[in-house]
Amino acid sequence: MIRRDSLLHKLTQLHWFLLLTIIAIATFGTLVLFSAGSSAHDLATGLLKIDATYAIQHATRFVLMLGVALVVALLPLRLWAAVAYPAYAIGVVMLVMVDFGGVVVNGAERWLQLGPLRLQPSELMKIAVPLALARYYHQMFSVGRSSLWTHFIAFVMVLIPVGLVLRQPDLGTALMIMGTGCAVIFFAGISLRLVIGIFALVAVLTPLVYFFGMHDYQRQRIETMFNPEADPLGAGYQLQQGLIAVGSGGLAGKGFMEGAQKELKYIPEQHTDFIFSIIAEEFGFVGSLVVLIAWGIALIQGMQIAGNSRSTFGGLAAAGFVSTLLLYVGINIGMVIGLLPVVGIPLPLISYGGTVIVTVMIGFGLLMAVHLNRANDMTLSGLF
């Protein structure tokens, strides 16, 4: 017999279906990245050209982070509840440091150079905000507080990092943190009437923000989205070329490693933010749907985990992370196919790049930790 609290027992209890979904998506991502560098018929030589640099890097990172995710999953959930506030605090401090003395890389992405370490605090906040909020609600609900004020304070906890990230300015990440935070507040039970009211307010405020609260380049991105052909060589170029790639993919796509738009490198950032254009071009409508369905499955799994958690912390943290995933996938694909402005959000597990995979895999680790600890209601006394 396996002892109930042994490591081996915990491993058998892992949410294997979710784990397999993640592995499937990441494997597909590796394939797509392999195709991004390669070509079935290289135009210069007509021969098979293979460049697996992206694919190997991506797979390596994924395997590494899969280990990290498992460690996160197997550690006691109460540990993560304990680090929630400190992580949030450190994140806010680092955001302040970035805003006043950070290193600028690649326009909107802000990094903090701490000795040899290069951190992107805004990325950390995507995990730290739902954790801190979950922790906060867990504490509040356990003492019976659930007034409007409680939600208001939670909202302020969201606004602080959002404001700091907006200052950088990184519109995409700010929106994601905002969305994740609001989702947690929503799941925490804020009154629906208020939600509707806020939506109405946002609808009114949006034009004001657009005209007075945005940088020119942000406004330009939005304008380009609505009229990409007005500026085919400038800001609309990436989107236009992305649309051509997606559209020319058709029902079944051009085939693995056969994408012409891809090969001629018409799409800037095609292996990072615009990776979905390669999927759509080479695997067509069918392949695009498969990706959507895979992510849909992951989201439903995540939400089931959230619902099954007996602890407030676990449930809300899980729900918050699932919201983050929805935002990632929705915004990324939406921007590639021209439904949303190009805001620089990658497609998790598929896009090339180190930061997003760290965030997302830690998040999945947490999700699985919530799953493993679903029976533990983590009363306050058990938390500390």
Place this chain on the structure above:
Amino acid sequence: MSRDWRNQFPTRRQMFLGASGLVFAGLTIRLAELQLFRQAEFETKATETRIRLEPAPPHRGTIYDRTGRVLAGSKRNFYVTLRPELAGDDREIADIIDRISRIVPLSEAKKRSLYQEATTQAAFRDVLVADDLTWEQFAQVNVMAPELAGVTAEVGELRSYPLQAAFYHTIGYVAKANEADIMRMIEIETKAAGENPESPAGKARAAAVRRLYRHPAMRLGKTGIEAFGEARLKGDPGKIRLLQNAGGRVIDRLPSEDLQGKPGADVVLSIDAELQNFAIQRFGIEAGSAVMIDVATGEVVCMMSTPAPDPNLFVSGIAAGPYQALRADERNPLYHKAYDGVYPPGSTFKTVVAAAALESGAMKPEDTVQCSGKAWYYNRFYNCWRPQGHGTVNLHSGLMHSCDCYFYRAAEKTGIEAIAEVAKRFGLGHRYELGVTGGKSGSVPNDAWKRKVIGEQWYAGDTISAAIGQGYVTATPFQLAVMCGRIASGGAMPNPHLVASGFNVPDYEITPMGTFKPGVLEAVRSGMFGVTAEPGGTAYNYLQGGSVDPKGELPAPYTNAKMAGKSGTAQVRVIQASERNSRGEAIKNDKLPWKLRDHALFIAYAPADKPRYAVAVVVEHGVSGSGLAAPIARDLLAHALKYDTGSRKPFVPKPKEVALAEQVKT
């Protein structure tokens, strides 16, 4: 209570998943729209983006000599272009030009002008950085190209002139078109198509012409046949499909047979390149020109002017330094001496005066004149070239000895109007349209001419000067050759022409020779025969008795052929009386600087009894027509008779397929 959120969670989760479902549904609908319903549209767009249609310069027509030798052909050309909009800002353009110059040597001046061109003209237009690269340079640029944004190494065609300097003047050269050239071509093309330049069709044609001539590989004829025949030689441009990547770099050439243009027409000249080359060698270091016409056909078989630069230097643009040197050269290498060079015909004009005197009846062949070395007309002395005089002279001996006094008298009695008329009938005073740019008409003066051009009446003394081909009379070597041919053939010679096939060069204004009274031309020819073949003739001693074939080597019917001719010496400057010594002799030419020495002229035809070729030779500042020009004329005639290419029909080029197949292969 924590129960609070827990109770609500299923509902909220449903709402969340519902919203997620809406998001995914939205994405799916949009994907379906793009990929299922608008696929064709994006496929077209993808093709449009990837494929660039470039005008493909047509294969330029080849110019052949009458034997089928290529005088102007096309060779494979590796060239490098730069598209400024892809290269980046001005600094990056300068950097790229710098890096190319490490592979293909570019002078500092060239680099500056390239930079100027690349930063000022429209950024989407390719700039020609360098052409005529070696294969190694081409390969190196190709290897480097991915790092050099906007740089493309291409293969095309470039004009080449295998005989180099020999045909610089007649064929001319091609070079990159400038704005004025383009405007001219637009005008010619719209006129040829009968379109109104303001109409849409006319504007489209103008744009197409401009686009073609802006192509880095396209050249335009600047002078000579190349310029005159530009419209025919250039052909119709086609288009080529190029596969380009996002950087605008050409990845591949796609099949473009359906867009192929039409190659330019081949042109065949009546000139015999062998004879032309021989003439240039024969002139050696002398500057001058020679024109030979086949009397039987009117074909120009030789038309050379020496010295000449290599036209290949001009095709890719000649540097300012060498060009200035060519311009400053006192031997005028850039000048078509045979067609544009206007000289006093000197004593060669005496043939005209002789014919006019006989035709008008002013003199009879046997009428004599006393020559004492000078003659008194209208209150001044006119000198004979021989201060001792020639004694009693008639028409035959007057021509033979080139006695000035005889022709002073003959001209005085004949009058300038009759002389001018015969000069015109002999072919002087007209610019012959040969299909070559340039060309001068010279002048055949009379009273009306002088009133019009000089604004003065004709004085009797002017006639005396004209008698010996000085004064207002001028002619080009080409006209002198025509004159010689007409004298030799007695008017049977067809009008002279240079282009055997390829394009038409109509010349409707040539004065026909008409018929002379019996005996007139015979008398002139007899005098010209005396010049070369009778002891005492001015050229007799220099020509060893006027035989073209002293060794009897020429094929029949030219074996032992003799020639007839007339020498001439054209003064470059007016000799003042003060410059003559006590015996009336002018200062010797060899004491003068080269530039001030007399021109040496000789016109001749052979065989003397049955003329076939007529030639005019002018050696600039060569001093003696008989001494220097006559032997050259003889050797050219001997060469022409030996190979007798004039008697064979000019070469007919093969159909275009061969040339085209070669072009496609490259």
